[in-house]
Amino acid sequence: MFIDVHTHKINSDDIPIIYNIRINDDAVTLPHDRHIYFSAGIHPWDADKVRSVWYDNMTIMLNYEQVIAVGECGLDKHTSASLEKQLEVFEKQIYLSETNQLPLLIHCVGFSHEIIRLHQSVRPEQAWIIHGFRGKPELALQFLKEDIYLSFGEKFNTESVKITPLNRLLIETDESQIAIENLYQRIAEIKECDVRELKTANDLFGI
Numbered sequence: 001m002f003i004d005v006h007t008h009k010i011n012s013d014d015i016p017i018i019y020n021i022r023i024n025d026d027a028v029t030l031p032h033d034r035h036i037y038f039s040a041g042i043h044p045w046d047a048d049k050v051r052s053v054w055y056d057n058m059t060i061m062l063n064y065e066q067v068i069a070v071g072e073c074g075l076d077k078h079t080s081a082s083l084e085k086q087l088e089v090f091e092k093q094i095y096l097s098e099t100n101q102l103p104l105l106i107h108c109v110g111f112s113h114e115i116i117r118l119h120q121s122v123r124p125e126q127a128w129i130i131h132g133f134r135g136k137p138e139l140a141l142q143f144l145k146e147d148i149y150l151s152f153g154e155k156f157n158t159e160s161v162k163i164t165p166l167n168r169l170l171i172e173t174d175e176s177q178i179a180i181e182n183l184y185q186r187i188a189e190i191k192e193c194d195v196r197e198l199k200t201a202n203d204l205f206g207i
């Protein structure tokens, strides 16, 4: 029940995780274990190094049953690639998310309004998830109005957690060492709900 929606480390217990594969020139070997699922995407930090073969590799990878999301991908104000280049790379991955019918895990730093604007123009059928959301409730509301999911990690704004409905709320460990169970517990206390109710939005992954 405790899905870790976005992580960069493989755990040894049975809790389902979505392990992030950062597509680049490095070869990838997918570890085999029943509880390990994957997302595959080109990070905006790599946007100015992209080669077309990356998209080919990604397309192959998205066919694996264990790969259940596209990403992390998105936009980042503090990276070297221009916004134009980042948008080009991100839009290709939005397309891959739609054509492969897989949800999109989004890395968003400083470009929230571009993400919202894109969501309004693309009108995607697949779920969009802002991973590691730390924004204030005002921003949370703007994403939620678009039916975009928010995934909370170790650091988050408590008020934003409070206003996020359970059917749009996800939980992740990302780079942190915190145990996913602890995060679920903390968020259940803030939401004043049973920890089991926090699995509501996890259904979107169909696992």
Ligand SMILES: [Zn+2]
Residues within 6 Å of the ligand: 006, 007, 008, 020, 072, 174, 175
């Ligand atoms: Zn991450």
